[in-house]
Amino acid sequence: MTKRTKLLIALSFPIQFIAIKILASYPEFIETYYSNGLYPIISKIFRVIFGWIPFSMGDIFYTIAGILIIRYIYKNFRLFRKEYKRVLLDVYIVITVTYFAFHLLWGMNYYRLPLYKSLALDRKYSTEELVSFTERVIAKANAVQFQITQNDTVKVEVPYKTSEIFKKTVNGYDNFSAEEPQFKFTHRSLKKSIYSGFLTTMGFSGYLNPFTNEAQINAKIPVYKFPVTASHEKAHQIGYSAENEANFIGCMAALHNDDIYFKYGAYNFMTWHCLKEVYRRNPEEYERLKVTLHPGIQKNYDEVRAFWTAHKNPLKPMFKFTFDQFLKANNQSGGILSYSYVVSLLVNYDKKHPLIP
Incomplete structure (x- = not known):
């Protein structure tokens, strides 16, 4: 040169x-x-x-x-x-x-245009709407957990290999895009990352390689997290960079999947995020709702918490801070906290298109 x-x-x-x-x-x-x-x-x-x-x-x-x-x-x-x-x-x-x-x-x-605008959704919601939605999500999560395990104290174990989970993600996107054509997905490119150990050290469950458009999944995370995580990374592949939007799309794809383990992953995901938001707004309501959760679901949450606690290291905060600054530099003013904004999309989408009977 x-x-x-x-x-x-x-x-x-x-x-x-x-x-x-x-x-x-x-x-x-x-x-x-x-x-x-x-x-x-x-x-x-x-x-x-x-x-x-x-x-x-x-x-x-x-x-x-x-x-x-x-x-x-x-x-x-x-x-x-x-x-x-x-x-x-x-x-x-x-x-x-x-x-x-x-x-x-x-x-x-x-x-790009924010997803709530392209879906014509409200941006705000009341605490009452949040609590009502969370109650219904918990009831459904409990029902699916019991349907799988036949015991409300047993955690859900996904009986699939990673390759099977990756193949099954297609069904969820096919079903969801039948309702929302903008989320049509073709030509699957999901991979277990060679650097899963490094991703664990960084505190990440997956990432999209922007130069090859391959979705990378951290192979070390608890398997029951794979369905929603893989669906989340596929949302990045079809062009949704914002983390809250990828969370929403991935959750919806898992929810619309015919496979019960994907549905459980979606309800589990929604319950976790909704309860966090309820706690932020009204701690008393959080305590009331938390005790209605099946112990088996709580064990799945404990499994994830134990995984990340076991891999806690002094470098993780540095990586989190770096990624936070990266997001802020790329039009996500909430930084890494933008992951939690998915609750707004869930609650307001449910108002327009009821997710739970």
């Missing part, structure tokens, strides 16, 4: 940055021409290319990139003082190209 080319690439970074900030002010434009125009084509191409491969190509690419970075540092460390301008320019170019690729291949979805 010539010095002239390097300078042109380097100079493009501020132009990219300004252009993205301007486009972010026009979510309707991004929704129409990127999220429902260019992006579906890009994402399908990558899922067709990589989806059939049984392991994560994205993780392989990250490994190669890591090796190349270490090699570059090793080769240039001693030369930095004499050739610092060249080294800094090289680093700046890599950042510029990565920034461009990230936004072209996936990142512009952060600036």
Whole structure:
């Protein structure tokens, strides 16, 4: 690469940055021409290319990139003082190209129209509406838990292999998209991450590789969490970057799945998040509702809590903080707390399309 080319690439970074900030002010434009125009084509191409491969190509690419970075540092460390301008320019170019690729291949979805607007939902809801919805969710979660175990004190164990769970996610999206066509999903590309141990250290259950459009699942998390987690990551694949929106779509896909273990995962998920919000608003109502939960469901919650407690480490807060700042930098003002905003979508969607009889 010539010095002239390097300078042109380097100079493009501020132009990219300004252009993205301007486009972010026009979510309707991004929704129409990127999220429902260019992006579906890009994402399908990558899922067709990589989806059939049984392991994560994205993780392989990250490994190669890591090796190349270490090699570059090793080769240039001693030369930095004499050739610092060249080294800094090289680093700046890599950042510029990565920034461009990230936004072209996936990142512009952060600036699309909010889901509550595209679904024509209210944004606010009362505590009374929340409590009523939570009561119905708990009743349904209890019923499904008992249907599976025939004992309200036994936790649910999912009897499927990971590969079976990944295949079964298709049914949920097919059923949900029959009602909401914008969530149509084709060409599955779900993988267990090669770096599941690292994801556990970071405190994450999964992630989407924006450069290969592969959905990565942390293979170490409790299996009963797989259905909703896999469905959540698939929501990212079809262009919903916001965590609360991916939570909602993943939950709805699991809820609409014909498989009872997926339904349990969805009700379990909704109960957990709704109870957290009830506690925040009205601790007394939380205590009243909590005791109506079957002990078997509580054991599933305890299983997850024990898993993350067992893998607690001093690096986790740092990773969480970094991801929080990443979300805030990408149009999610609530940062990592935006995961909990899914309750607003659930309650208000239920008003318009009753989820629980």
